[in-house]
Amino acid sequence: MWSIPNLLTFSRIIMIPVFVGMFYLPAPWNHQVAALVFMVAAFTDWLDGFLARRMGLTSPLGAFLDPVADKLMVTTALVLLVADNPSPWMALSAAVIIGREITISALREWMAELGARAKVAVSWVGKFKTAAQMGAITLLIYRHDLFGLPTYRIGELLLYVAVALTLWSMTVYLRAAWPSLSEDRKNDSGA
Template sequence: MNIPNILTSLRILLIPCLVIVYYLPYKWSYLAAASIFALAAITDWFDGYLARKLNQSTAFGAFLDPVADKLMVAVALIMLVETYADIYVTLPAAIIVGREIVISALREWMAELGKRASVAVSMIGKIKTALQMLSIFVLLLAEPHTELAYVGLGALYGAAVLTLWSMWIYLRASWDDLVQDI
């Protein structure tokens, strides 16, 4: 275990803390849950930075990092969908989670073909992730149906648009391989 892998593991351990704190019956629970999510998001950036800077990239870290990210985002979105119980939150959440499933499967399949590099993370994917993390942070922080919540919802829609755009880029890059067996 190295520092980047410890940070990634910490992100996974923060998931049950996020859920428990979010549902506590106290006014400060939204702030605390948003803070836990922010800590997880920061460790996401920091573990990648340290892995490159300290030359501590590992196969285990390459596997675990995206799993930790997807778990944290999916759990947070599920909580928000339940809290808002509204199509306006459910639709972008479904787009984001659905894209993650599709692209994860695509990356695995392309890796089996020896072409994983054609579906490597792009800059648009990084921007999508940053906006997605920001939107979830704001939605966790805000009381539902407040001005701040609507700002978070706008950011979530922006993340959903970038999600579709990045999915299109990945699918286009691998299209010839996808359709060769049809």
């Protein structure tokens, strides 16, 4: 239970209140520190999976907690960004990303009950979506120009790429699961 990958996952959950505190800290550098906390959390998301596979430390607890920690951090960041910039595009982007996460989590749970979870395993589109999403959120949180680059504007564009990849990956997962979802299961439905 207390393996390095699981500790990294727990640390990501513990970073959420730290991240929120830094985001709202009344200091001129609050967003830079909040972006750093978010980047560290995103890195631990990659690192815990890498170490678990590399060291043979995968566990049911880690398999459960890793996506939960990821979704909690991303959802928190998106809610803070929408509260900070309540534009229709930001709200719609956040709703699409959060809605997809809820949909795919429910789909994976349902497919596991059917014994077909492998049909909705993480795809390469999902991995690109996660990378674009993490980069976009980091830049949006940072918000100050860096070396003359408009990080907030780049973050917005990257967020729209993440939204497109979000919709694409959701379509891929739903299409893979559709045969199992559309089967007539009279015993399960009570019909």
